Amino acid sequence: MENENLLHISFSPHIRGTQTITKIMLDVIIALIPALIASVLIFGLRALLMTLAAVAAAVTTEHIISVFLLKKKTTVGDLSAVVTGMLLAFNLPVAINPAMTILGAVFAIAIVKCAFGGLGFNFMNPALAGRAFLLASYPMAMTGSIFARSGYLGKLPENLSGINIDAISGASAIDGISTATPLVAIKIIQAVKTIELTDLQDSFYSLFIGNIGGTIGETSVLALLLGGIYLIYRGIINPVVPALYIGGVFLLYLIFGQTDVSFFSGTAFTVAMFQILSGGLFLGAFFMATDMTTTPITAKGQAIFAAGCAIITFIIREFGGYPEGCSYSILLMNLFTPLIDKCVKPRVYGTGRKR
Amino acid sequence: MFNKWTFEGGIHIPYNKRLTQSLPIENYPLPQKIVVPVLMHIGAPAKVVVKVGDNVSKGQCVAEADGFVSSPAFSSISGIVSSIGMFKHISGKLVTGVEITADGRNDELRFEPIKNWREQSPSILMRRIGDCGIVGMGGAGFPTQVKLLPHRDKKVNALIINAAECEPYLTTDHRLMLEETDKILKGVKILQKILSVRYVFISIEKNKTDAIYVMKKKATTKEYYGIKIIPLETKYPQGGEKQLISTVLNREVPSGKLPIDAACVVLNVASAAAVCDAVLEGIPLTERVITVTGNAVKRPGNYIVPIGTYVKEILEYCRTDFSKIKKVIAGGPMMGKSLPDICVPVMKQTSGLLVLDTITPSYSKNNCINCGNCVKACSIHLVPSLLAKYFEKDMYEEALKRNVMDCMECGCCSYVCPAKINILHRIRTCKSYITQKRAKESLTQVK
Numbered sequence: 169m170e171n172e173n174l175l176h177i178s179f180s181p182h183i184r185g186t187q188t189i190t191k192i193m194l195d196v197i198i199a200l201i202p203a204l205i206a207s208v209l210i211f212g213l214r215a216l217l218m219t220l221a222a223v224a225a226a227v228t229t230e231h232i233i234s235v236f237l238l239k240k241k242t243t244v245g246d247l248s249a250v251v252t253g254m255l256l257a258f259n260l261p262v263a264i265n266p267a268m269t270i271l272g273a274v275f276a277i278a279i280v281k282c283a284f285g286g287l288g289f290n291f292m293n294p295a296l297a298g299r300a301f302l303l304a305s306y307p308m309a310m311t312g313s314i315f316a317r318s319g320y321l322g323k324l325p326e327n328l329s330g331i332n333i334d335a336i337s338g339a340s341a342i343d344g345i346s347t348a349t350p351l352v353a354i355k356i357i358q359a360v361k362t363i364e365l366t367d368l369q370d371s372f373y374s375l376f377i378g379n380i381g382g383t384i385g386e387t388s389v390l391a392l393l394l395g396g397i398y399l400i401y402r403g404i405i406n407p408v409v410p411a412l413y414i415g416g417v418f419l420l421y422l423i424f425g426q427t428d429v430s431f432f433s434g435t436a437f438t439v440a441m442f443q444i445l446s447g448g449l450f451l452g453a454f455f456m457a458t459d460m461t462t463t464p465i466t467a468k469g470q471a472i473f474a475a476g477c478a479i480i481t482f483i484i485r486e487f488g489g490y491p492e493g494c495s496y497s498i499l500l501m502n503l504f505t506p507l508i509d510k511c512v513k514p515r516v517y518g519t520g521r522k523r
Numbered sequence: 524m525f526n527k528w529t530f531e532g533g534i535h536i537p538y539n540k541r542l543t544q545s546l547p548i549e550n551y552p553l554p555q556k557i558v559v560p561v562l563m564h565i566g567a568p569a570k571v572v573v574k575v576g577d578n579v580s581k582g583q584c585v586a587e588a589d590g591f592v593s594s595p596a597f598s599s600i601s602g603i604v605s606s607i608g609m610f611k612h613i614s615g616k617l618v619t620g621v622e623i624t625a626d627g628r629n630d631e632l633r634f635e636p637i638k639n640w641r642e643q644s645p646s647i648l649m650r651r652i653g654d655c656g657i658v659g660m661g662g663a664g665f666p667t668q669v670k671l672l673p674h675r676d677k678k679v680n681a682l683i684i685n686a687a688e689c690e691p692y693l694t695t696d697h698r699l700m701l702e703e704t705d706k707i708l709k710g711v712k713i714l715q716k717i718l719s720v721r722y723v724f725i726s727i728e729k730n731k732t733d734a735i736y737v738m739k740k741k742a743t744t745k746e747y748y749g750i751k752i753i754p755l756e757t758k759y760p761q762g763g764e765k766q767l768i769s770t771v772l773n774r775e776v777p778s779g780k781l782p783i784d785a786a787c788v789v790l791n792v793a794s795a796a797a798v799c800d801a802v803l804e805g806i807p808l809t810e811r812v813i814t815v816t817g818n819a820v821k822r823p824g825n826y827i828v829p830i831g832t833y834v835k836e837i838l839e840y841c842r843t844d845f846s847k848i849k850k851v852i853a854g855g856p857m858m859g860k861s862l863p864d865i866c867v868p869v870m871k872q873t874s875g876l877l878v879l880d881t882i883t884p885s886y887s888k889n890n891c892i893n894c895g896n897c898v899k900a901c902s903i904h905l906v907p908s909l910l911a912k913y914f915e916k917d918m919y920e921e922a923l924k925r926n927v928m929d930c931m932e933c934g935c936c937s938y939v940c941p942a943k944i945n946i947l948h949r950i951r952t953c954k955s956y957i958t959q960k961r962a963k964e965s966l967t968q969v970k
Binding site: 175176177178179180181182183184185187188189191192246285286287288289406460461462463465466467470509513514515516517518519 | 534536615691765769775776777778779780848849850851852856857858859860861862863864865877879882883889890891892893894895896898899902903904905906908909925926929932934937938939940941942943945947948951
């Protein structure tokens with residue numbers, strides 16, 4: 169019989185799901201688009217150009233390394249480099265020198281990702297590592313961003329901006345930081361004890377919409393939330409992680425944030441709200457703490473990871489000299505991932521307590 | 524207790540059952556030539572008891588059970604034994620088989636029907652089930668009478684009839700429930716008597732609404748008291764023994780043990796129908812319902828096929844476009860076997876023939892991105908990607924510690940993997956290495 173030789177043999181299962189790495193990455197890119205649009209509206213076209221530069225640098229680096237250095241087929245098709253580039257740009261202030269952006273992207277891809285074996289083998293989030301690298305190398309440029317008034321939405325909330333600029337000029341000696349991001353502002357304001365609760369409350373709307381200072385992608389909570397909900401809907405990320413992370417920071421500030429006022433008071437609530445709405449918490453919680461490669465594989469492990477991030481973020485923001493603890497908390501927890509994976513095992517069917 | 528009639532894990536896959544689910548069971552014409560393999564079950568091969576040139580009738584035993592876990596094989600047509608030798612088997616190996624050429628006499632041998640089965644002792648009924656060669660018809664082919672044997676110190680207080688049919692494409696159990704409802708329920712009553720259990724649960728996936736309706740309607744009559752129909756969530760692998768036990772009884776089979784250790788027995792619904800035939804009619808297991816389906820088949824359907832018929836002939840009968848065939852699978856696409864050759868006979872546990880005109884996309888060399896999809900999908904709650912990594916690094920001890928032997932090979936991990944890594948194959952190879960190693964070690968201990 170002529171056909172029998174043509175039969176294809178393979179091991180079960182004989183059908184496969186349609187999910188691929190490229191599709192996952194594409195979903196992440198789609199989820200990042202609202203934040204990209206928000207950044208253009210807030211900071212102007214420069215934000216888009218910065219993002220494109222970071223993406224181009226990341227993709228080119230990966231292509232060059234895999235084709236010319238490793239003599240392999242290029243892996244840029246999986247779009248993971250695009251995601252890394254976008255996330256890195258989102259973590260940078262808009263006024264930064266484009267050369268630094270490119271340098272950060274090259275570092276993220278070449279050192280953090282490719283040097284460890286490419287996608288799936290990086291031990292920490294490449295975009296965050298790139299940011300940390302730039303922060304260590306160019307602290308002034310990284311934190312010295314002034315809110316770009318060129319944006320279409322660009323209008324500083326009066327109450328915060330007024331205090332801000334005064335505070336910055338008056339307190340520029342403190343830590344050598346001169347910036348207009350809300351977290352820095354509140355830190356300085358707290359130092360000089362000129363905080364007004366109503367000022368904070370009035371800023372909530374601006375914080376939520378995002379027309380405030382900060383890095384490109386972190387400012388608009390609304391846009392990030394939209395992207396995050398899309399990722400949860402598509403089943404790409406575990407909703408427990410952002411919930412525990414953001415909820416954890418909120419709760420910690422609610423309980424320990426204001427030592428001189430009673431717990432769960434209105435003041436504590438306002439401060440906690442301010443803390444979760446400002447800084448890169450939403451960006452980190454939805455897009456970085458849920459990074460598949462560098463977070464634990466089990467749901468229980470991911471919950472521990474998120475709780476750890478919340479605690480470290482709180483500690484850095486509250487007790488550290490540096491106002492923003494989000495990226496470092498995720499990077500630190502990335503290092504714990506292998507340990508968490510080793511210790512947290514799902515209960516295998518037929519073993520343990522239940523009979 | 525809150526029970527959603529499902530288990531943790533598992534996957535939702537396109538079921539593709541529409542092709543055949545509304546097609547009534549058809550009789551397949553008598554084949555001219557069949558081959559009865561002596562190994563159509565788990566356990567010791569049966570022993571051939573006929574010679575070349577012997578006249579055999581339909582239902583005549585051609586190979587006797589040889590050993591405790593074994594099952595006899597019967598001729599499914601009347602004819603002459605034309606040769607006895609090594610024939611290709613569905614597994615791809617060469618297995619002793621009895622080739623029978625039809626003579627057109629159509630005479631049939633049956634056992635004495637046990638009409639008064641209610642008064643008979645369980646051992647007599649059990650012997651009949653064994654004599655008729657009934658095995659698990661869902662795919663594994665474990666001799667049914669062995670499952671029913673009373674175990675020392677082990678009580679059985681529940682019987683689950685597996686009619687979930689969670690494999691895509693297959694519709695044999697579904698049609699059987701619609702068309703042979705009484706036969707199934709009678710078989711279930713006999714099994715209930717043998718095991719002397721109070722309740723029997725017939726578990727059916729919710730996508731077979733008509734079957735659930737028909738079965739429920741019949742089962743509520745007085746005659747079938749004690750039979751409960753359980754609608755299960757539509758999810759793969761809902762028909763796995765362990766998943767059924769946790770879904771229906773909220774019990775777990777201890778790691779490395781059998782369902783009997785969870786005080787229950789799980790049997791396939793087609794086997795229950797065969798039990799009814801064996802006891803009430805005295806008919807041995809000579810034919811079974813097979814779903815023939817797939818995009819290369821022009822006349823898909825559910826057919827009663829004599830066991831031993833060549834797959835090739837069945838495909839020809841169903842007007843398969845042979846030039847299109849890329850792959851033929853015996854069983855469902857998730858756990859079935861792809862056939863290297865279609866000149867093999869169908870067996871007692873062959874529930875379907877799936878003819879695909881496309882090949883499975885090959886496995887890529889992507890890295891694992893640690894996405895955790897396999898962990899979410901694993902219904903045994905293993906970490907499949909980790910086990911696959913252990914295998915690659917020859918860390919068998921580590922894999923053993925992470926319960927690699929508990930894997931039931933349902934294939935969910937490979938199905939969901941976005942990196943298209945063949946996780947299941949790695950785990951399976953890891954398991955066989957460990958089994959081999961254990962066998963070697965026990966051998967050296969004996970020496």
